[in-house]
Amino acid sequence: MSKAVPAIILVRPQLGENIGKAARAMLNFGLDDLRLVAPRDGWPNPSAGPAASGADRVLQQARVFPTVAEAVADCAHVYATTVRKRGVTKPVMTPEQAAQTIHEQEGGVGILFGPERAGLETDDVALARTIITVPVNPEFSSLNLAQAVILVAYEWSKGQTLAQPTKVDMEPPAPQEELEAMIGHLENMLDKNGYFFPIPRIPTIKRTLRTLLTKPSWNSMEIRTLRGVLSTLEKPRHNAHKG
Amino acid sequence: MSKAVPAIILVRPQLGENIGKAARAMLNFGLDDLRLVAPRDGWPNPSAGPAASGADRVLQQARVFPTVAEAVADCAHVYATTVRKRGVTKPVMTPEQAAQTIHEQEGGVGILFGPERAGLETDDVALARTIITVPVNPEFSSLNLAQAVILVAYEWSKGQTLAQPTKVDMEPPAPQEELEAMIGHLENMLDKNGYFFPIPRIPTIKRTLRTLLTKPSWNSMEIRTLRGVLSTLEKPRHNAHKG
Numbered sequence: 001m002s003k004a005v006p007a008i009i010l011v012r013p014q015l016g017e018n019i020g021k022a023a024r025a026m027l028n029f030g031l032d033d034l035r036l037v038a039p040r041d042g043w044p045n046p047s048a049g050p051a052a053s054g055a056d057r058v059l060q061q062a063r064v065f066p067t068v069a070e071a072v073a074d075c076a077h078v079y080a081t082t083v084r085k086r087g088v089t090k091p092v093m094t095p096e097q098a099a100q101t102i103h104e105q106e107g108g109v110g111i112l113f114g115p116e117r118a119g120l121e122t123d124d125v126a127l128a129r130t131i132i133t134v135p136v137n138p139e140f141s142s143l144n145l146a147q148a149v150i151l152v153a154y155e156w157s158k159g160q161t162l163a164q165p166t167k168v169d170m171e172p173p174a175p176q177e178e179l180e181a182m183i184g185h186l187e188n189m190l191d192k193n194g195y196f197f198p199i200p201r202i203p204t205i206k207r208t209l210r211t212l213l214t215k216p217s218w219n220s221m222e223i224r225t226l227r228g229v230l231s232t233l234e235k236p237r238h239n240a241h242k243g
Numbered sequence: 244m245s246k247a248v249p250a251i252i253l254v255r256p257q258l259g260e261n262i263g264k265a266a267r268a269m270l271n272f273g274l275d276d277l278r279l280v281a282p283r284d285g286w287p288n289p290s291a292g293p294a295a296s297g298a299d300r301v302l303q304q305a306r307v308f309p310t311v312a313e314a315v316a317d318c319a320h321v322y323a324t325t326v327r328k329r330g331v332t333k334p335v336m337t338p339e340q341a342a343q344t345i346h347e348q349e350g351g352v353g354i355l356f357g358p359e360r361a362g363l364e365t366d367d368v369a370l371a372r373t374i375i376t377v378p379v380n381p382e383f384s385s386l387n388l389a390q391a392v393i394l395v396a397y398e399w400s401k402g403q404t405l406a407q408p409t410k411v412d413m414e415p416p417a418p419q420e421e422l423e424a425m426i427g428h429l430e431n432m433l434d435k436n437g438y439f440f441p442i443p444r445i446p447t448i449k450r451t452l453r454t455l456l457t458k459p460s461w462n463s464m465e466i467r468t469l470r471g472v473l474s475t476l477e478k479p480r481h482n483a484h485k486g
Contacts, residue, residue: 158339216455217458232433
């Protein structure tokens with residue numbers, strides 16, 4: 001069972017009021033790790049406090065990060081909440097399914113929520129292993145940021161009172177920063193060999209690669225092995241030696 | 244299974260904004276029967292529309308009643324949501340349990356929500372057969388009216404088929420021979436660069452690598468991408484070109 005409480009990560013939130021409401025929703029259901037990625041109006045934001053209705057502790061503890069990657073650096077499991085389906089092939093879960101999965105996972109969990117108007121961008125979603133979509137009325141889907149947070153927090157809280165059976169000792173996935181470093185290492189090698197081509201397609205190519213490497217949930221030891229593999233392939237080749 | 248959609252009954256609501264938010268929360272999860280008992284500021288209320296974010300249909304259809312008894316006159320099953328436990332001996336359910344029960348019931352269902360500040364009075368609760376209490380953090384319980392409505396509506400919607408998120412068509416894992424060919428390709432490259440060392444440990448090293456690459460269940464397209472990655476890394480390097 002995941003001992004850590006999931007982090008709620010608001011990506012480029014626009015209104016302080018919504019940050020406050022999210023904090024209130026979180027604390028109602030026992031969540032208190034709030035992270036803000038590049039909040040539009042800076043931080044602290046005077047509109048957040050009144051909307052938090054007493055959940056000031058959550059706001060005071062909130063941490064601000066310049067990028068999503070930095071905000072999830074210590075997370076072994078990253079979830080992205082989206083409303084619409086996107087051209088990303090990742091598992092999609094309801095908040096209920098995600099909560100159940102989270103309770104079975106080892107390691108830190110981060111859940112991304114996009115900005116009010118536009119939602120998460122494709123590059124934000126690419127960092128996540130799993131997508132959470134709240135099933136809403138297809139004829140009227142107007143879920144706001146704080147509502148999405150409350151539903152996810154509420155579902156998570158359900159699993160808290162129940163005793164969870166101890167899982168087999170699987171190593172938890174490596175923290176996101178270790179995976180990022182490996183991806184960076186590989187991209188750098190590929191770049192040197194002219195893999196990223198043509199230029200307009202580079203973002204798509206990188207996303208495909210990232211999605212594929214995010215899929216396995218490799219643990220730290222596995223990532224270390226892969227780093228060894230990359231370093232080996234980077235070395236001067238025996239053939240080259242002879243030549 | 245109850246064919247009728249439950250009625251959401253706001254008892255003596257104070258702010259038009261909260262009525263609008265409740266309508267929005269309802270319609271997000273497929274509920275549209277809104278009833279108001281003696282709204283403090285009369286009805287219609289100009290603050291309700293903007294807060295409904297497009298759920299105007301629910302507001303236009305809303306019916307106003309002078310008393311709770313009249314509002315629930317056509318309901319076979321009345322539920323009352325309360326935050327605190329009261330000295331009433333009625334069954335208490337979570338929103339989840341109540342939703343399951345409602346889906347099994349025949350006849351109309353009405354769910355009462357109290358005014359913002361004070362909640363339902365004992366006489367209101369007396370009309371209900373069952374109490375719904377949202378389990379919140381005992382150290383911070385600050386659920387507002389619209390939040391209570393959304394959680395109840397959300398749980399109800401789970402039993403409706405309208406609501407399942409479309410699963411992403413995840414490609415099945417590639418046939419084993421494709422995976423084997425990729426592992427063979429990588430092993431060959433690593434062998435050339437002296438990765439497999441010392442000799443007695445080679446079987447273990449290969450097993451580690453295989454375990455790690457079998458974990459993701461990559462599909463055929465992903466395997467093809469990875470083969471492209473390997474071929475790129477195999478090519479003469481730009482540096483070598485220059486040398």
